[in-house]
Amino acid sequence: MRLKDKIAIIFGAGQSPGNTPAIGNGRAVSLLFAREGAKVVCVDRHLDSADETVSLIQGEGGEAEAVACDVTVEDDVKDAISVCDNKWGRIDILHNNVGISVEGGDAEITDIETEAFDRIIAVNLRSMVYACKHALPVMRKQMSGVIVSISSMAAREEYPWVTYKATKSAMIALTEQLAIQNAEYGIRANVILPGLIDTPMAVDRRAEAWGRPRDEIAAERDAKIPLLGKMGDAWDVAHAALFLASDEAKFITGVALPVDGGRGCRVG
Numbered sequence: 001m002r003l004k005d006k007i008a009i010i011f012g013a014g015q016s017p018g019n020t021p022a023i024g025n026g027r028a029v030s031l032l033f034a035r036e037g038a039k040v041v042c043v044d045r046h047l048d049s050a051d052e053t054v055s056l057i058q059g060e061g062g063e064a065e066a067v068a069c070d071v072t073v074e075d076d077v078k079d080a081i082s083v084c085d086n087k088w089g090r091i092d093i094l095h096n097n098v099g100i101s102v103e104g105g106d107a108e109i110t111d112i113e114t115e116a117f118d119r120i121i122a123v124n125l126r127s128m129v130y131a132c133k134h135a136l137p138v139m140r141k142q143m144s145g146v147i148v149s150i151s152s153m154a155a156r157e158e159y160p161w162v163t164y165k166a167t168k169s170a171m172i173a174l175t176e177q178l179a180i181q182n183a184e185y186g187i188r189a190n191v192i193l194p195g196l197i198d199t200p201m202a203v204d205r206r207a208e209a210w211g212r213p214r215d216e217i218a219a220e221r222d223a224k225i226p227l228l229g230k231m232g233d234a235w236d237v238a239h240a241a242l243f244l245a246s247d248e249a250k251f252i253t254g255v256a257l258p259v260d261g262g263r264g265c266r267v268g
Helices: 025-035 047-059 074-088 114-142 162-185 200-210 214-222 234-245
Strands: 007-011 039-044 064-068 093-096 145-150 187-194 256-259
Touching (some): 007 025, 007 074, 007 114, 025 047, 025 234, 074 114, 093 114, 093 234, 114 145, 114 187, 145 162, 145 234, 162 187, 200 214
Parallel strands (some): 007 039, 007 093, 039 064, 093 145, 187 256
16 A cells, blocks of 8 residues: 555546557556555546546545546646545646657658647647646645656657657656756656557557557567567556655656666667
8 A cells, every 4th residue: 555545646547449458558557556545536538438447446446536638738637637636635646648659640750740740749748748737736735746757768769750759758858857846845756768568559559550460569569678578568667657656766756767678778
């Protein structure tokens, strides 16, 4: 019960559709936080998907509430934060998990379209700014809080599509700024850099976009991982988020934590 009596709001708590039982990062984090004692506000653009996450939590005896939100609309994000604050009177954990790439039209820099670039910037980066903007006053008032955001090892590695890499890199810089500017309020901010993870968004959407079998894409990704030649899963990301959100990490802030099976250790 490492998050006993904590209040967490998770943006991207639903799950992308896919032809696999694999679970997405946001749903895994929501379930794990609830298992560890947190009350969870599950925010997602698709209310039915957030409701599914809430049902899973409640089925295990946890407490959660679903909220619909388009993270590119500031008033939606503000309202979601207000639901959490009004219901429980505080926000202990803000988890930013929303992100898109290929499905948003991302491309190499010579091929990127303005509409796709702006859309991905809005979803991946502006949403984090909105969430922090409206959660921080609550956290500052209570003189405590944790912000955990999901970037990507794409920020550090060679990656073909320009907007995803740019936004995930910016999330690291923004996290460092959040950490130093809010330390005096007892607020910590850290960011996780998942590598190749077996989730519906990462694998199923690529299979659909490229018209290839899912198993084929999964096998190619597995072959790139030094640690046992196998991708991680959403629970690996969730346990990293749990650690950073818990008091076990009470002296850790401004950190970018790779969760990548050693792939980032390859140099040259």
